[in-house]
Amino acid sequence: MARSAVQNEQMRDERRQAILSSAVRLFATRGLAATKVADIASAVGMAQGLLYHYFRSKEEIFVEIVRQAFDRMNTAARELERLPLTPRQKIERAATTLLRTLEEHEDFAWISVLISTASISDAVPAEATAIIRRERDVPYRVVARLARAGQRDGAFEGGRPDDLALVFWTTVKGLALHRLALGAAYKSPDPRILTRMFFPETRA
Amino acid sequence: MARSAVQNEQMRDERRQAILSSAVRLFATRGLAATKVADIASAVGMAQGLLYHYFRSKEEIFVEIVRQAFDRMNTAARELERLPLTPRQKIERAATTLLRTLEEHEDFAWISVLISTASISDAVPAEATAIIRRERDVPYRVVARLARAGQRDGAFEGGRPDDLALVFWTTVKGLALHRLALGAAYKSPDPRILTRMFFPETRA
DNA sequence: GTCTATATCCAGATAGAC
DNA sequence: GTCTATCTGGATATAGAC
Numbered sequence: 223m224a225r226s227a228v229q230n231e232q233m234r235d236e237r238r239q240a241i242l243s244s245a246v247r248l249f250a251t252r253g254l255a256a257t258k259v260a261d262i263a264s265a266v267g268m269a270q271g272l273l274y275h276y277f278r279s280k281e282e283i284f285v286e287i288v289r290q291a292f293d294r295m296n297t298a299a300r301e302l303e304r305l306p307l308t309p310r311q312k313i314e315r316a317a318t319t320l321l322r323t324l325e326e327h328e329d330f331a332w333i334s335v336l337i338s339t340a341s342i343s344d345a346v347p348a349e350a351t352a353i354i355r356r357e358r359d360v361p362y363r364v365v366a367r368l369a370r371a372g373q374r375d376g377a378f379e380g381g382r383p384d385d386l387a388l389v390f391w392t393t394v395k396g397l398a399l400h401r402l403a404l405g406a407a408y409k410s411p412d413p414r415i416l417t418r419m420f421f422p423e424t425r426a
Numbered sequence: 427m428a429r430s431a432v433q434n435e436q437m438r439d440e441r442r443q444a445i446l447s448s449a450v451r452l453f454a455t456r457g458l459a460a461t462k463v464a465d466i467a468s469a470v471g472m473a474q475g476l477l478y479h480y481f482r483s484k485e486e487i488f489v490e491i492v493r494q495a496f497d498r499m500n501t502a503a504r505e506l507e508r509l510p511l512t513p514r515q516k517i518e519r520a521a522t523t524l525l526r527t528l529e530e531h532e533d534f535a536w537i538s539v540l541i542s543t544a545s546i547s548d549a550v551p552a553e554a555t556a557i558i559r560r561e562r563d564v565p566y567r568v569v570a571r572l573a574r575a576g577q578r579d580g581a582f583e584g585g586r587p588d589d590l591a592l593v594f595w596t597t598v599k600g601l602a603l604h605r606l607a608l609g610a611a612y613k614s615p616d617p618r619i620l621t622r623m624f625f626p627e628t629r630a
Numbered sequence: 631g632t633c634t635a636t637a638t639c640c641a642g643a644t645a646g647a648c
Numbered sequence: 649g650t651c652t653a654t655c656t657g658g659a660t661a662t663a664g665a666c
Contacts, residue, residue, distance in 0.1 A: 271662080342454075342539065345460035345461075415589055415623055475651070478643065
């Protein structure tokens with residue numbers, strides 16, 4: 223029956239997402255190699271062997287996490303760019319949203335750290351490395367374009383747009399690391415500390 | 427003979443340092459679990475079994491790296507604090523030195539990333555975790571004290587000293603990640619982008 | 631779909647010759 | 649001190665019953 227086939231497909235997808243969601247925090251806190259398939263299975267509440275009905279291997283899970291993370295991040299970055307706001311407003315919104323998300327959703331920090339470490343690891347599936355190389359520049363370029371546009375408008379201070387984008391994103395990544403080190407005790411700093419890089423006249 | 431005993435001790439130390447030095451970059455790029463003892467041994471040019479004459483286990487190597495890293499970093503931070511400079515000069519020197527070291531010495535980035543990831547990992551030797559918990563706040567507190575002193579002098583802008591210290595160090599950590607992702611192509615941004623968080627009037 | 635049991639492989643650590 | 653050979657444990661992935 224077509225009906226139950228569709229339902230089955232949906233249930234399968236949900237189960238796969240549950241596995242991915244459990245795997246993210248394990249991969250982020252232990253790394254790919256130190257995370258046992260048995261750990262993931264037990265975190266999601268299934269037998270170790272069953273996991274192989276949903277994914278072909280531990281590495282496939284890892285690749286799928288990386289793929290989805292870039293899908294979401296880069297979509298969000300492109301949508302921000304298209305909003306009817308001034309460059310300055312877009313930068314401020316990005317900083318505010320990112321720091322709030324970081325504080326409220328630990329998942330965001332896990333994924334950020336997972337990608338950060340995967341970016342420099344050579345013990346990661348080749349397909350993950352390929353996705354990272356292909357996608358990682360998108361958010362940097364968006365912020366750099368905003369910085370350039372803001373400087374043309376005279377709204378921003380100097381500094382090379384690429385430098386500003388670099389420091390902007392590396393600070394976010396660094397805060398994600400810190401957020402995981404501190405756990406629930408973490409509080410994001412005032413976003414103006416970040417935007418002040420772009421607008422030195424900003425008062426705190 | 428006492429003479430050759432001393433020499434032997436020294437040679438042993440040098441050999442141990444060579445092992446640590448090779449292990450750092452492997453641990454940083456692959457993580458503890460994915461780094462094989464055979465990899466370390468071959469990087470330093472010795473047989474796998476011989477490595478156990480210098481260290482009792484792979485984990486002991488890891489702990490020793492963490493211990494030495496904090497020794498150096500925290501010593502440097504405390505020495506900076508004691509220099510006969512104004513708070514502002516100390517912040518500027520720290521930013522300049524860190525960004526230059528990051529660019530010139532890849533080792534510094536390796537160690538930074540190793541510590542960052544170890545800080546949030548629960549797949550790391552308990553002794554390493556203990557050292558990290560005990561030592562990690564030192565550099566943050568030094569910068570926070572400098573920020574507080576600068577604000578008293580009226581040299582710095584507002585912002586909570588703890589926030590400033592947090593963003594300062596997380597940016598450095600974030601840049602270390604970036605430096606490894608980019609390899610030799612990496613160029614540190616202008617240090618004024620960093621110090622501008624403390625002194626908003628700084629022009630680029 | 632789900633489980634238990636197991637084949638297979640691989641890496642850490644040790645033993646023992648030189 | 650240095651090597652080669654090996655023991656041993658543990659983790660991935662598969663097989664096969666339910």
